[in-house]
Amino acid sequence: SEYLQRIAAARDSNIYISVFEQEALERARELDRKLENGEAPGRLFGLPMAIKDNISIKGAGLTCASKILQGYTAVYDATVISRLQDEDAVFLGKVNMDEFAMGSSNENSSFGPVSNPYDESKVPGGSSGGSAAAVAAGLAMVALGSDTGGSVRQPAGFCNVIGLKPTYGRISRYGLVAFGSSFDQIGVLASHAADAAEVLGVIAGYDECDSTSSHHDVGEYTALMKDVSFNGLRVGVPKEYFPESLNGEVKDVVRARLADMEAAGAELVEITLPESDYAIAAYYILTTAEASSNLARFDGARYGYRSEHAENLTDMYVNSRTEGFGDEVKRRIMLGTYVLSAGYYDTYYKKAQQVRRVFLDRYREALADVDIIAGPTSPFPPFGIGSKMDDPLEMYLADVFTVPASIAGIPALSVPAGFDSSGLPVGMQLIGNFFDEGRLLGVAGALQ
Numbered sequence: 156s157e158y159l160q161r162i163a164a165a166r167d168s169n170i171y172i173s174v175f176e177q178e179a180l181e182r183a184r185e186l187d188r189k190l191e192n193g194e195a196p197g198r199l200f201g202l203p204m205a206i207k208d209n210i211s212i213k214g215a216g217l218t219c220a221s222k223i224l225q226g227y228t229a230v231y232d233a234t235v236i237s238r239l240q241d242e243d244a245v246f247l248g249k250v251n252m253d254e255f256a257m258g259s260s261n262e263n264s265s266f267g268p269v270s271n272p273y274d275e276s277k278v279p280g281g282s283s284g285g286s287a288a289a290v291a292a293g294l295a296m297v298a299l300g301s302d303t304g305g306s307v308r309q310p311a312g313f314c315n316v317i318g319l320k321p322t323y324g325r326i327s328r329y330g331l332v333a334f335g336s337s338f339d340q341i342g343v344l345a346s347h348a349a350d351a352a353e354v355l356g357v358i359a360g361y362d363e364c365d366s367t368s369s370h371h372d373v374g375e376y377t378a379l380m381k382d383v384s385f386n387g388l389r390v391g392v393p394k395e396y397f398p399e400s401l402n403g404e405v406k407d408v409v410r411a412r413l414a415d416m417e418a419a420g421a422e423l424v425e426i427t428l429p430e431s432d433y434a435i436a437a438y439y440i441l442t443t444a445e446a447s448s449n450l451a452r453f454d455g456a457r458y459g460y461r462s463e464h465a466e467n468l469t470d471m472y473v474n475s476r477t478e479g480f481g482d483e484v485k486r487r488i489m490l491g492t493y494v495l496s497a498g499y500y501d502t503y504y505k506k507a508q509q510v511r512r513v514f515l516d517r518y519r520e521a522l523a524d525v526d527i528i529a530g531p532t533s534p535f536p537p538f539g540i541g542s543k544m545d546d547p548l549e550m551y552l553a554d555v556f557t558v559p560a561s562i563a564g565i566p567a568l569s570v571p572a573g574f575d576s577s578g579l580p581v582g583m584q585l586i587g588n589f590f591d592e593g594r595l596l597g598v599a600g601a602l603q
């Protein structure tokens with residue numbers, strides 16, 4: 156009730172796309188009865204959660220913040236949803252995002268922008284802007300987001316919460332609307348690392364409905380967190396993560412946290428990842444290629460919105476997509492179609508795949524020598540609503556530090572690091588080796 160009241164009082168914040176008022180209360184009562192009947196409570200008993208609106212909950216709307224899914228109701232539960240339900244979590248509603256998870260500011264939403272809870276003139280980050288803002292504003296205790304190139308970590312950094320993108324394959328993508336399938340991972344946003352660890356432990360693990368999900372054992376994350384000590388921890392600090400162009404205050408805040416780690420016994424190791432400059436280009440070629448294929452299913456016939464201005468079938472497809480998709484989504488479908496087309500495939504797509512392989516090798520090599528890699532999550536603090544909307548390339552640069560871990564498929568999180576002189580949050584990113592989520596959460600917890 157308390158969370159629902161807060162959500163109602165904060166309706167103007169535009170954080171929630173839909174609120175499960177009746178369902179959440181009913182569910183809470185059902186859980187109370189369960190206790191009264193002497194049944195054992197689940198691991199997440201009563202945990203009030205917000206779910207990004209690109210994750211399926213049976214019977215609920217599923218919009219991806221796009222007009223093209225207007226009126227669509229999900230017909231099955233995502234695997235993460237059924238696992239959370241089995242452990243007695245409570246869903247408060249679906250939260251705002253950039254359309255189809257494409258963006259870094261939550262401004263590409265057909266439901267309009269969301270404000271940063273720390274300064275309403277600033278963006279909360281994206282694409283999981285609603286998830287991060289919901290946790291920061293106390294409108295959910297934990298939220299699920301999705302991260303293709305930074306969409307959990309960057310908004311977490313902008314809103315002063317923890318945001319974890321696990322190893323590719325750690326969490327089933329069944330029921331997550333696909334953007335770039337070989338990058339997409341569901342992630343967890345929470346105020347405290349320990350809460351993220353609890354939720355990760357429930358939703359991680361093999362799922363026969365997702366052929367890319369991993370059989371790797373799920374860690375006892377809460378116990379693993381306790382094993383982490385700064386003493387002797389080798390922290391790689393890539394010099395490419397502190398370029399000239401990095402915002403000075405972001406640099407100072409992150410450097411101060413690194414110094415704290417050093418004072419607590421960690422060893423800072425300067426490393427170099429010389430290919431870092433190619434990350435954005437490779438990411439935007441590969442993910443737009445995948446998106447152009449994934450989004451072909453939204454044709455006006457199968458889901459949601461259908462244009463009323465069509466005289467024949469082709470017009471119906473074209474007009475539904477023209478009217479249903481926003482500008483950024485159209486831009487990516489066109490880019491992706493271009494890089495996959497005959498004649499350009501070898502020049503762009505194949506090259507980017509080769510760059511991807513180089514990234515994987517480089518990060519593997521680096522992580523053979525250090526335990527984690529640390530640096531800023533974003534090159535700048537939360538920016539003004541509207542300030543980057545006219546310049547997509549400038550917006551893409553927001554992802555410069557987050558896309559490498561997505562390209563390599565390794566886990567990474569953003570942990571609150573402090574504030575700049577205007578009181579805006581600064582996040583620090585920690586990157587780990589495959590399936591080393593426990594260590595990342597442990598370090599984050601110790602820093603909090």
Ligand code: GLN
Nearest residue numbers: 256258302303304305306
């Ligand atoms: N900002 C990045 C993009 O626009 C990342 C998005 C994401 O991780 N879903 O593609």
